[in-house]
Amino acid sequence: MSAELDIAAQVLELVRHRAPNAAAEVFVETHRLALTRFANSFIHQNVADEGTSVWLRLHHDGRTAIGSANIGPLSSLDDFVARTLTASQLLPVDPSWPGLNGAESAEAALHGQNNLDEATFHASPDDRAAVVRAFVDAAEGLPTAGYCRTTGSTAAYANTAGRSVTGAASTAAVDAIARTPSSDGVARIASVRLSDMDGARLGAVAVAKARAGTEPVTLPAGQYPVVLEPAAVIDVLISLGLYGFNGKALLERRSFIAPGEAQFDPVISLVDDPTLGLPFDIEGTPKRRLNLVTDGVTQTAVHDRRTAAALKVSSTGHAIAGGARLGPFPQNLLLSPAPEAPAGSSTVDDLPIADPSVAPLIAGMERGLLVSDLWYTRVLDPRTVVMTGLTRNGVWLIENGELVRPVRNLRFTQSYPSALAPGAVRAVGSRAITIPYNWGLLTATAPALAVESWNFTGDATG
Amino acid sequence: MSFFEVADAAVAAAIEAGARYADARVMHRRYESMSVRNTEVEDLTQTEDAGIGVRALVGSSWGFHALPDLTEAGARRAGRAATEIARASARVPGPPLELVEVEVRVDSWANPCRIDPLSVSLSEKGDLLVETTRLMVEHGADIAEASYSIWDARIWFTSSAGHRIEQHIRKCGAGSSATAIGEHETQRRSSPRQYGTAGWELVEDLDLIGSAPQLASEARALLTAPPCPEGTTTLILGSEQMALQIHESVGHAVELDRILGWEAAFAGTSWLDLSQLGNLQYGSPLMNITADPTIPGALGSFGYDDEGTPAAPRDIVRDGIWVGVLAGRDSAAVAGLDYAGSVRSDGWARLPMVRMTNVGLLPGPHSLEEMIAETSEGVFMETNRSWSIDDKRLNFQFGCEIGWEIRNGKRGRMLRNPTYTGIGPVFWRSMDMLGGADELIVWGTPNCGKGQPSQIGHTGHPAVPARFTNVRVGVRG
Structure with missing residues (x-):
């Protein structure tokens, strides 16, 4: 029995002792998080923490309460259970309690193997510093900034209905820039393994992009065709996930999605593919590859047990701690790349600005913009997913299939579903890259994307 | 062993391992929040944690390590690890660094708090939120939400320079919102979301219930209001x-x-x-x-x-x-x-x-x-x-x-x-x-x-x- 499963069993036993008729579920996770951060080409913040947390949800006399705590020095598990049980007694009846996952063989249903690399799980500060050193050394003297991160997690879920599952995962990520006085160039990657983080190669990419972005020109606001590089595409995908493919938003008619309808261009196929992270959610539901959009046709939202019960479907394994208000959203989005590069020769294969797989998308564009990154995007209307934000880390003007000059950052206000609507997408790139998202530990995987129109409302200086 | 002594042990271990400066914070935190949606309690979260975080400075390089272990052995482990991380930072070092001088104090501090938010019963707090959302639904809201949050932190800080500071900081706040769903868009009106280092008296002064009807009717009216001209x-x-x-x-x-x-x-x-x-x-x-x-x-x-x-x-x-x-x-x-x-x-x-x-x-x-x-x-x-x-x-x-x-x-x-x-x-x-x-x-x-x-x-x-x-x-x- 794992240490986490042992703790979960202890908690359930304490619940049975105090409230024999209560339905209870416990999620216990031991985490390691270490992040080596650098700026002005030196490591200025270098942190690590670890600990074990326990999450308990219990349903007793028709009422539901959640408690969480770290396994630490100041309170016993018995106090923790008693406090959560007391809270449940003081709350109103919960009419939409979805019940617990049953005891059927959850282990057998788990998606593949644990997403775990032992070396990454146990990575040292020196291991991360070595990646940073390589990135900084590759920068040819340009200032650099960013991070190298490793995480490890071992977890267990158990409930009073007899289900118990365990799992483990590791992640590694690098997200960093090289800087000139007038431009930044970015390189990012995420994986299960730290050994996939090639600091020197990533540094070279960032430097090349930064140098190619110097002395940008100002373009007037307006509608432009754009090639979004993978990082920019991922911002679109995650926003669609939060506001559209969110089971609670669908339940409350706040989502734009309509399962069964062709809401996207036929080249768009979107899945949630749990290749990073734990293989089950906080309710013990196995995660699995889930089609969200197939050939432009919307398939489903993602669900936890509560939204699934309300819509009379099954949970898709997307329950998260503290997720009751926000609702379940996709955690591992993957936009399927084109099976092969679109036709057309590229004149930019030898340029370092974009990945070679992006080059055909540029080559096919008469006039438009190549955008590396979208930044500080915020929703103006969640129903239509109209977002505002800015470009960041590089924009280039495309003319006659060639990159002709760097452009100053632009502000946009754009409906994301409209940008991917039927007929709105010109092409999908042929190589998907897994990238850490700005906030939290989310990742997503995407190729570049060429779309017909993006609404830029002004340049970043006014 | 007092929490000051735990923090001292961590600082001592960091210095013994080679740091030229170190500080440590022992913290015990409690957090409570409740959210109500259309008169149903959708979430009640109560969390509690405790641990120690240690900073160590080696040359011009920082290291930080945190553990949920307040034994002397755990504190010393955190202190040594912070220094080890600082040494790794020195593989990519910055320019020489001296910290700005600060007066070394031995003191304690707590914010004013008339009504301890965690001592107010859950049922009283829940009733406030439920009634707020009930009124919003009654006045036209499709989605009525109300929530509060409470933070209670005790902190013991020591440093190798001699600091010894204890603080007890209690914060709380609350807010509500009414959402009207139209055919093509949603509109929301929110109460002033007010939070402060204060007791539950802050929430009592917000008048969530009194503002509920107007917020709901404004959200509904916004669906048909003309758009802001460009x-x-x-x-x-x-x-x-x-x-x-x-x-x-x-x-x-x-x-x-x-x-x-x-x-x-x-x-x-x-x-x-x-x-x-x-x-x-x-x-x-x-x-x-x-x-x-x-x-x-x-x-x-x-x-x-x-x-x-x-x-x-x-x-x-x-x-x-x-x-x-x-x-x-x-x-x-x-x-x-x-x-x-x-x-x-x-x-x-x-x-x-x-x-x-x-x-x-x-x-x-x-x-x-x-x-x-x-x-x-x-x-x-x-x-x-x-x-x-x-x-x-x-x-x-x-x-x-x-x-x-x-x-x-x-x-x-x-x-x-x-x-x-x-x-x-x-x-x-x-x-x-x-x-x-x-x-x-x-x-x-x-x-x-x-x-x-x-x-x-x-x-x-x-x-x-x-x-x-x-x-x-x-x-x-």
Whole structure:
């Protein structure tokens, strides 16, 4: 029995002792998080923490309460259970309690193997510093900034209905820039393994992009065709996930999605593919590859047990701690790349600005913009997913299939579903890259994307 | 073993392992929140944790390690690990570093708290939220939400310089919102979301129930209100939106770590250059901004920051001129400044970093009523709905929940989807009217994200209504 499963069993036993008729579920996770951060080409913040947390949800006399705590020095598990049980007694009846996952063989249903690399799980500060050193050394003297991160997690879920599952995962990520006085160039990657983080190669990419972005020109606001590089595409995908493919938003008619309808261009196929992270959610539901959009046709939202019960479907394994208000959203989005590069020769294969797989998308564009990154995007209307934000880390003007000059950052206000609507997408790139998202530990995987129109409302200086 | 002794053990272990400076924070935190949606309790969360976070400085390189283990052995392990991490940092070292001097204090501090929020029964708190949402649904809301949050933290801080500071900081706040769902869009109206370093008396004064009917009817009315027209006009902002404006376009811009480039890859830098400190015209002469962590009850108040620097007010913008920054002991030293005091973390497991305290406007000579009366054509906007600003904190676009047309000195039609956009210093220099002391509200922002790993900061923002000229409004997709 794992240490986490042992703790979960202890908690359930304490619940049975105090409230024999209560339905209870416990999620216990031991985490390691270490992040080596650098700026002005030196490591200025270098942190690590670890600990074990326990999450308990219990349903007793028709009422539901959640408690969480770290396994630490100041309170016993018995106090923790008693406090959560007391809270449940003081709350109103919960009419939409979805019940617990049953005891059927959850282990057998788990998606593949644990997403775990032992070396990454146990990575040292020196291991991360070595990646940073390589990135900084590759920068040819340009200032650099960013991070190298490793995480490890071992977890267990158990409930009073007899289900118990365990799992483990590791992640590694690098997200960093090289800087000139007038431009930044970015390189990012995420994986299960730290050994996939090639600091020197990533540094070279960032430097090349930064140098190619110097002395940008100002373009007037307006509608432009754009090639979004993978990082920019991922911002679109995650926003669609939060506001559209969110089971609670669908339940409350706040989502734009309509399962069964062709809401996207036929080249768009979107899945949630749990290749990073734990293989089950906080309710013990196995995660699995889930089609969200197939050939432009919307398939489903993602669900936890509560939204699934309300819509009379099954949970898709997307329950998260503290997720009751926000609702379940996709955690591992993957936009399927084109099976092969679109036709057309590229004149930019030898340029370092974009990945070679992006080059055909540029080559096919008469006039438009190549955008590396979208930044500080915020929703103006969640129903239509109209977002505002800015470009960041590089924009280039495309003319006659060639990159002709760097452009100053632009502000946009754009409906994301409209940008991917039927007929709105010109092409999908042929190589998907897994990238850490700005906030939290989310990742997503995407190729570049060429779309017909993006609404830029002004340049970043006014 | 007392918690001071636990922290001392960690500091001692870090120094024995080779650090030239170390500090440690033992923290015991409790958090409670409840959210109610359409009269049903959708979430009650009660969490409790405790642990120790240790900083160690080796040469010019920092290391930080945190553990949920308050035994002597655990503390010593955390201290040694912090020094080990600092040694790894030295593989990519920075320039020589000396920390700004700070008075070494032995002290304790607690914020005023008349009604302990955690002592109020869950049923009483739940009844308040349920009744608030019931009234909103009754008055036309499709989705009615109400929530509160409570934070209770005890902190024991020691350092190798001799600090020994205990703090007990209790915070709480609440808010509600009504959402109306139309055929093509949703509209929301929110109560003032107010948070502070205070007891439950803060929530009792909010009158969530009293404001519920109006919010619901306004949300419903917004669905059919005309959209905010597009153009350049005179803009009046209510004080809650002014708090957001201050937070995003002044507070973050004057964080010294951003100015120095330490946040360049993520949160971003700042349009401000230290060579301009003391000379730059940030805004109109009406603009006076202070950072003051001593304001009683404000969300960004404390006795000492997380480096042991005592709380003290500081001018940031005086008569429109930029004169101050938010700094820590290391960033101030690098910048050649002699003050720190704005370094905080969101818990024992996170590294303290430069954060806002209570950054706000000193009141001016006008009133909201006068601003409207003296505006021939313009828009009045209130309550933030969305916020986006560039990585230099220069170009912003903010959306509000509700707007009103102003014509010939009178408030006219309600406007939906009001947005405005601008460039920070241009916008602030256009401020020509500013609300008075009787309209001052100290707002609290409990969700300020910064740092990697991500941290959630709590900041305060004294604000009054203000008027701005030649502002672009009505931007949409």
